[in-house]
Amino acid sequence: MEEIKNIEEVKKFYDLGLHEDVLKAIDDMGFEEPSKIQARVIPTLLEGADVIGQAQTGTGKTLAFGAPVISKIERGGAHIKCLVLAPTRELAVQVNDELARIAKYSRTRILPIYGGQPIDRQIKSVKRGIDIAVGTPGRILDLIKRRVLDLSQIEFLILDEADEMLNMGFIDDIEEILKNANDDRQTMLFSATMPAEIKKLSKRYMKEDTQHISIDKRTVTGATVSQFYYEVKNKDRFETLCRVLDVDEPTAAIIFCKTKRGVDEVVEAMQARGYSVEGMHGDMTQTHRMNTLRKFKEGNLDYLVATDVAARGIDVENVTHVINYDLPQDTESYVHRIGRTGRAGREGVAYTLVTSREYMTLKQIERSTQSKIKRKEIPTIDDIFEAKYKNMIEKVQETLQSDDYKRFVPVVQELDEEFNLVDVSAALMAMIYSKEVSFDYTEDSIATKGGEQKVRLFLSIGKIDKVTPKQILMYLNEANVNKTDIGEIDLYDKFSFVDVSEAVVDSIVKKCYGKKINGRKVRVEKANRK
Template sequence: MEEKRFIDLGLSEDVQKAIAAMGYETPSDIQEEVIPVILEGKDVIGQAQTGTGKTLAFAAPMLSMLQKKDAVSAIILAPTRELAIQVSEEIERIAKFSRVRQLAVYGGSSIEMQVRALRRGIDIVVGTPGRVIDLMERKVLKLDQVDFLILDEADEMLNMGFVEDIETIMAGTNPEKQTMLFSATMPEEYKRLSRKYMKEDRVHIKVAVKSMTVSTVAQSYYEVREQYRFETLCRVMDAEDMESVLIFCRTKRGVDELVDNLSARGYNAAGMHGDMTQNVRIATLKKFKDRKLKFLVATDVAARGIDIDNLSHVVNYDLPQDIESYVHRIGRTGRANRQGIAYSLVNGRELSFMKQIERVTKSTIERKEIPTLEEIFKAKNNTFKDKITAELSTNKYKTFYPVIEEMKETFNVEDIAAALMNMLYKDELSFDYKVNKLDTPKKFVRLFITVGSMDKLTPKKLIDFITTNSGVKPDVIGTIDILTKFSFVDVLAGQEDIIAKHCNGVKLSGRKAKFEVAAKRRK
């Protein structure tokens, strides 16, 4: 059976163009099944495991059908600020050529700015239930003309106690709208909501959970700042003895740019993607298999024809769109009962996705520190010693004795050897490193607080409360999410126990506050 592509699903040209620019060619299982049904105008329940690309599954058809008007056309609800931002950013990419106006609304950020944006005119609103209700009560967010209502991670919203908020929002929407509920599980309360608020001909699409194991692959990740992504890759490659490396990029353009940057610095690299002719791809793959090419950079689609038994490393320079693709990528190493190695470069916002991968694949992904120049120097020296030892086992080096004898008149043998090793080291080191150690993002811990907007809590009040009672400085406090009945605050790792000790039981906005490390969330 021929594999479907996004161009076969009936999406608008603008959306297809955006998906192609994102580097995606073939849909995940949930996308392939759900998109045609949504395009038919039916209400949909989409049930699939985390990390399968549910956002694109509802956003692509919605954007294909969306009609601009002088009112909000679509409302998307998400359980947390982080997920609302994530969904909003994904929609922005899919709507790149569609000229729609979208806005993410959530607690912990300026509601006045959100009000001003809504008054200027917005087509799509992505928000957390509490902030959406706040804006509805202020009469600035009106949902009586929406054509689409989407609940993303609906089961998570129910777990967080948003049932009443969701029903309040649903009651204020256009009864003729198309409703979509996406979730990993199907609790009873979720079924009740679907019966009450969705059309009778709704379609329930459940994608079977696939067994995804990567037991023969040692997985690690490096947390990077975006401006250091390429340098981090170079440091990892310089610090480790790699034989045959497959590097994944999300887009064709990303492949070309990475290959250009690697080649300019002397790395033996080439790329493969769909815009290259079949002959070029076959020739490149042959060089890679014959060990005449050390680094092969590819997109997911181009890599499907790659079958190599002795691949030493897989590197995710960009993470894929879903967990299944991740497993498929790293499964290319660790074959024939050999231990494979997979590295991923991730930024702060992608850390939750790595945790999802761990949960779904039931594996451990170790966090590794980006190699320092000292570590690179040590690794290179070990390599040089091995090469020199191997060379000394031959007699070929003896032809240079006369040169050494001549130089001994001016220099001692140790200096000559050290100079030769320094020349070798400089030749081996392709990147012009400036610092011993790269800065990495600060680590934060998320705290749950039993006080919310119903208690008239504001970010300023919370910051003042924490700093006054615990004695910590304001700069240890990160993102704040204030919801109706409770709140979340990110604090610098190592400060969470101090804050909990001094703030627990103290009155905040008239209520005794309880601070505790938040439970892990699914996305």
């Protein structure tokens, strides 16, 4: 079958020549298949060529340069081996965190260097010895001028978001840094656009045989696909999936998981609850996948649970729903996933389950795809009952229009002698309902499980201000709230979210607004969930 052939031709990370420690870390991160830019950039960098990578945000650029660099560098020693320049401290922290995940099993020493942090502490860390520095141009240049950072033996230099650094006026700083770097280094430049000054920079400071790798901008998602998301807690992810399936009752749906283990766990849990479902991922044999795909195409399976790599090449016209049980690793994968529905002009639905921590990633996907992903409330038991009731009534009406039921008339007449026929009908519907609903729901609404529903508050302070959850709790104590009124606290770079009981919202906003944390006045208000 052509579908399976296409699946087999897709490169895996272990095909690209990466170090086994890096491959182990990538596996832990849940990535099974490289994105387009990763598949093209990684082998080129491993071969030693300079690279210009032109691709949008959200395509996996950090892994594209981080995996080969960490695979190649010799760790230890007094000299820095790699410098990554980023336009903002937020991006520097993000890149540093991603590189740390890639270097999980190697002893690579990585340090973020940016303004707003004590320079003395950064100087001490550099002098102790680092392999990779991730920093903003201004602070990096400052350390070079102080003769703290020596780039004379550097092996790799990466300019990330080069066009943004140009827009922010860093071009002179970048040139100065490049002049101080070892001429024999391998240089990588990543940029979404390629303005004239970036081209000049690359000609001046990169080798003549530099490889220019451009990834087409794929931002348009199917117009026939309606996109929604459910905000869930991790512990409620599977129950949310069951509630959605019980309300919508898709005739054919593909459920996407990030990892092979995730596919196996979801399939096992769904099968235990009576769903007609099988899984597909890279560890399964081609024959197994062909048989599973055939059953799904022929309508003998209602649900297919798959990883991104296993779903490549699947073209089934009657798929009504795509459900992202886990967020994909990049925008390109999201576009590919939801493209499995809404085929041949038909209407399709795409649902994504996200935690509060994943919400910002979803918004980035929304911006990159130029589409609207609307919020939906998790179905309640009443919603499920209403959907099942309508479905049962339709089936009863269809049966009454045929003669198939008439052989049961004598049986019902016997029951009529002993029971009320309305009670008999209700009992039969209850029997059908119990088989139709697979999950043992105990609460009407997941949102109210374990207590009162919380309201989300926005605080204008975040990680860059060195704020801690404990400090936020002390800040909220200005309103004399109980610990039971405070739920999850989510810290981001420039802001934070806190879930609180509805009863204390007005008191917190009134008494805490403008009060200081770490010397900075904090704005607190109800978060806009839209």
